[in-house]
Amino acid sequence: MKLLHAPLPHFYAIALALAPIFVDEALAQNKDAATQHYAEYQRISTSEASKRMQMERDAGKLNGRLQREQPDTFAGLYIRHDPEFRVVVRFTENAVKQLAAYTVDPVYVAETAPRSLELLRAAQDEIGVQLTKAKIEYASEVDVKTSSLIVYVRDLNVAGEVLSKSLAAVDFVTIKETPGFIQTTTVSGGRLLEGDSQSF
Known part of the structure; x- marks a missing residue:
């Protein structure tokens, strides 16, 4: 490995000049890997995978x-x-x-579909406000295929009491119990795979 020695202004100029090259190479490698993974997962050719992506x-x-x-x-x-x-x-x-x-x-x-995405998201926001106010940890997702909202909580009974009025007013919200929640990180990578839930 060679070390680059240069006065700071020159070093920054070189770094800035090389940055687009490194970024382009990294993006190309990441894209190729994602295409290959998608092709293998769907059992299709890489050209078809690229087209679908x-x-x-x-x-x-x-x-x-x-x-x-x-x-x-x-x-x-x-x-x-x-x-x-x-x-x-x-x-x-x-x-x-x-x-x-x-x-x-x-x-x-x-x-x-029986209801709009805007209506589902409005219900998602309202339920989120109620659970947050009650200091109940939760996660929720809009299922586009069924035009429904799924809410995950640790305790069904407690959440059910808090949301009793909202649940009585709509028939497209399902509350499910979960033992825990996935912790989010500041690092994201990989390709977004589409599923039953709204993901765009």
Whole structure:
């Protein structure tokens, strides 16, 4: 290993000049590894994996656009891998017509949902406020496939008492017991895999 010796201004200039090269190489290696992992997991070729990953990124952009432009009817979207790769886009009404206004790509499939993503997230926020006020540790997720909200707590009875009024008013919230919660860290890595829950 060679050590680089230079006056500080020169050293910083060299470091800044080399930074884009190192970043590009790191991103390329990370992308290649993610593509390979995805190909192996789905049992497809790396070229198909790369193509699907790009489609997932495009779906993420559409997801953000629909949340902004169709908040009253957009119910979320998710990736379906089998039997064919599809992006399922859900609306509370006129699903086929609404999707056609944004894309005619056959990879995207319209589906009708009972409630909007905005409504689910509003319920998620309200329940979060109630549990936080009661000093109850919790985690929650929106399940786009079923248009429901799942809340995880350590004690079902205590949480049930706190949320009794909210639970009586809606029929799409499920409370589940969990022995603990995953601790978050400041380091994130890897690729976001889509599942049943809203993840874009």
